[in-house]
Amino acid sequence: MIHFQKIRDFEGRKKSSVVAEKLLASIQQGIFKRGQRLPSERTIAEEMGVSRPPVREALSALKIMGVVDIIVGDGTYVKRDIQRRQSNANAITMLEENESPFEVLRARQAIEQKILEIAATEADEEDLADLRLKLKEMKEAIDIHDFELYFQANRNFHLSIAKATHNSVLIRIMEFLFEVENQPLWREVCQKHFSDFEHINFYYPHHQEMLEAIESGDRDKAKMLAFDHFSRTVNEVNRYL
Numbered sequence: 036m037i038h039f040q041k042i043r044d045f046e047g048r049k050k051s052s053v054v055a056e057k058l059l060a061s062i063q064q065g066i067f068k069r070g071q072r073l074p075s076e077r078t079i080a081e082e083m084g085v086s087r088p089p090v091r092e093a094l095s096a097l098k099i100m101g102v103v104d105i106i107v108g109d110g111t112y113v114k115r116d117i118q119r120r121q122s123n124a125n126a127i128t129m130l131e132e133n134e135s136p137f138e139v140l141r142a143r144q145a146i147e148q149k150i151l152e153i154a155a156t157e158a159d160e161e162d163l164a165d166l167r168l169k170l171k172e173m174k175e176a177i178d179i180h181d182f183e184l185y186f187q188a189n190r191n192f193h194l195s196i197a198k199a200t201h202n203s204v205l206i207r208i209m210e211f212l213f214e215v216e217n218q219p220l221w222r223e224v225c226q227k228h229f230s231d232f233e234h235i236n237f238y239y240p241h242h243q244e245m246l247e248a249i250e251s252g253d254r255d256k257a258k259m260l261a262f263d264h265f266s267r268t269v270n271e272v273n274r275y276l
Contacts, residue, residue: 037082038061038066038074038078038079038082039057039061039079039082039083040082040083041082041083041084042054042057042083042084042085048131049089049130049131049135050085050089051088051089051090051092051093051096051130051135052093052127052130052131054079054083054085054089054090054092054093055093055096055097055127055130056127057083058073058079058093058094058097059097059102062102062113067113068113069113069114069115070112070113071112071113072109072110072111072112073094073103073110073111073112073113075110076090076091076094076111088135088137089135092130092135092136092137092220093130094111095220096129096130096220098111099129099219099220100129101114101115102114102115129219129220130220133215133218133219133220133221134215134218134221136220136221137269139212139215139216139221140265140268140269141269142212143212143265144262144265144266144268144269146205146208146209146212147193147196147209147261147265148258148261148262148265149205149258150196150197150200150205150209150261151196151245151248151249151257151258151260151261152254152255152257152258152261153200153202153205154196154197154199154200154249154257155248155249155251155252155253155254155256155257156252156254157199157200157201157202158199158249158250159199162195162198162199163199163246163249163250165195165198165199166192166195166196166199166246166249167246169188169191169192169195170192170242170243170246172184172188172191172192173185173188173189173192173239173242174239175188176188177232177235177236177239180232185235189242190213190216192242193209193213194206194209194210194213196245196249197209199249238264238267238268241260241263241264244260245257245260245261245264248260
């Protein structure tokens with residue numbers, strides 16, 4: 036049974052917001068009622084003719100609004116009846132005003148390769164001392180299993196690498212990308228995926244290797260490590276989305 040028509044024209048809007056509108060309309064029309072499970076993300080994506088990231092982002096916005104409940108390993112369920120104006124406005128505004136988490140990761144994948152490469156040449160002793168301190172703070176957060184502290188320490192480490200380039204433009208770009216990661220949509224879509232200490236313990240040595248490459252001034256290795264790190268992250272989140 037087909038539940039959704041293909042979206043032919045997005046009219047310059049974000050795909051995720053159009054997907055959210057279609058989902059909200061189907062709930063309001065009673066196609067999906069309270070307590071009923073929605074089709075899988077893959078099915079929604081195929082029927083609407085979009086990729087899975089905008090579907091995941093749309094569902095995440097609806098979850099934040101309290102319209103649906105996402106149960107890992109089970110599915111997405113309609114949580115409550117909706118008032119069209121309020122739910123539509125809140126969810127659509129969130130999607131239009133928040134940057135796509137997946138696009139942010141792809142941007143970091145492209146930008147941080149160059150940042151690490153430059154930092155390997157430009158970092159001075161003060162920069163290296165700061166990076167060692169930030170890495171130590173990451174490890175301390177892992178040891179006490181404090182997710183929020185870890186995420187902040189992780190951001191501080193990557194921002195310190197940007198500062199080690201001594202390039203104000205690159206620093207401002209990274210600051211902007213980290214501001215995006217404070218948005219509700221990012222926290223729902225990505226941070227939940229990263230909130231697993233087995234996952235975090237796997238990635239921590241990558242940061243140690245990045246620091247070692249910068250300390251040794253190995254530009255090629257630093258660039259390669261950044262590429263590998265973010266390629267893994269992007270691929271993981273792509274599968275998750």
